[in-house]
Amino acid sequence: MASHFKFDFGVGTAEQGYTKITPQHRYDASVGYGFSQVDKVYAKERSEAAALNRDFCIPLDTAFLVDVPDGTYRVSVLIGDEIADTETTIKAGEGRLMVNKQRTSPGHYVRISFSVWVTGGQLRLTVTGRAPRLNAVEIEAAPQTCTIFLAGDSTVTDQPASGYPYAGWGQMLPMFVKQDAAVANYALSGRSSKSFISEGVLDEIWGRIKPYDYLLIQFGHNDQKFDEERHTDPFTTYKETLKIYIDGARERKAIPILVTSVQRRFFEEDGTLRDTHGDYLTAMRELAAEEEVPLIDLAASSKTLFEKLGPERTKDLFMWLAPGEFMNFPDGTEDNTHFQQQGGIEIAKLVYEGLKELRLQPLILYLR
Known part of the structure; x- marks a missing residue:
């Protein structure tokens, strides 16, 4: 089971070294990652933006799941939109609040990192907010944290x-x-x-x-x-x-x-x-x-x-x-x-x- 992942969310071509996650990527145990539900996952691409900023997913009423060995993981999330204000909240596992109402203005992006204690063999990230965005996520084992x-x-x-x-x-x-x-x-x-x-x-x-x-x-x-x-x-x-x-x-x-x-x-x-x-x-x-x-x-x-x-x-x-x-x-x-x-x-x-x-x-x- 892998312990280092780099995900690029949206509809465009995946950034080099990243795995593309589209709104159709429902969790599959044989793959080990994906959205728990895809009925209300949407995506947009902003052609004027660069690299990972260009596209994103808007994941409503779902969670992004990644199978990992139990332990501590460093999670880095990229959030933002080239043309719109955003507000994003991220919870891990059973509702542990990691990021609360993070806002970005048009054309601005933030990369937020946090450490998550994982048990049960699966990292669960739930993204909500008034205008949530998920541009990219990197997950890496951090056992010494x-x-x-x-x-x-x-x-x-x-x-x-x-x-x-x-x-x-x-x-x-x-x-x-x-x-x-x-x-x-x-x-x-x-x-x-x-x-x-x-x-x-x-x-x-x-x-x-x-x-x-x-x-x-x-x-x-x-x-x-x-x-x-x-x-x-x-x-x-x-x-x-x-x-x-x-x-x-x-x-x-x-x-x-x-x-x-x-x-x-x-x-x-x-x-x-x-x-x-x-x-x-x-x-x-x-x-x-x-x-x-x-x-x-x-x-x-x-x-x-x-x-x-x-x-x-x-x-x-x-x-x-x-x-x-x-x-x-x-x-x-x-x-x-x-x-x-x-x-x-x-x-x-x-x-x-x-x-x-x-x-x-x-x-x-x-x-x-």
Whole structure:
């Protein structure tokens, strides 16, 4: 299976060294690449433009798929149009936001590079936007790229496209990371620090993490649940379980970073936010001090953000959806724990700012 590709999208002659991808190129397992659907893929050619700028595809309601071995890949995308304004958003895998609303003016082109953590043997790129363009894509294996692993729950995980606009903050974090690092989001809905281990998910991370990678750890929402599979006590089993993550990362010469649980959307009558995590926040802060582990106090920063926005404006971050507002939630929903995409972006921004404040080397060099 190849691990280096150069694709030229559109209808004209392929640029030298590139493989031409037209609107008719549906994914074929025997070839290993193509669009998942081709019913709404269009192409244009601008004769006055040069080389790769000359033509492009407009891929609507589809994804471009490329079979590759599991690992980290550097992806470089060329976007632009000789005569029109464009706006393009690119997501990788299950909705990981890599490029958000990138605009170009007529006659201008941008080449954007990012690193993607691939599992399941296939790289998936979804291109959307008000006027999306896909001129060229280059994909190359980058096994030495620094990887930021995420261990956490539903507030962190990659939510499936079928659940849009439902999103975890880990899903949005890649847009804040430069091409020199990739985000590997292993967070899963419903997991506590305890069940994440017992179900073998942490072992998957241990099998892939390498020296000088990073491990961000956010648990607490489900540690509060009282079922035996998930429950931990803040100052005993919760701290003991988190220490397994810390010790495991350090044994592998990776760097653990603790992240206190993002707040839920519950307000008191005076407009202040009600803390629903209690001693779990105190316990994690204590553990960070005891073990000399970097800490991002997401509970504190999200509290500040939510109180600034207030009860009504925070609904735009959480899964407060009106009936008929989103196709995947025709009856609407009112959820004070989980985020819609804009909320995921705002919380990812808080994590990004927390990482910058830590000033860890070389991590700070990988942040946008």
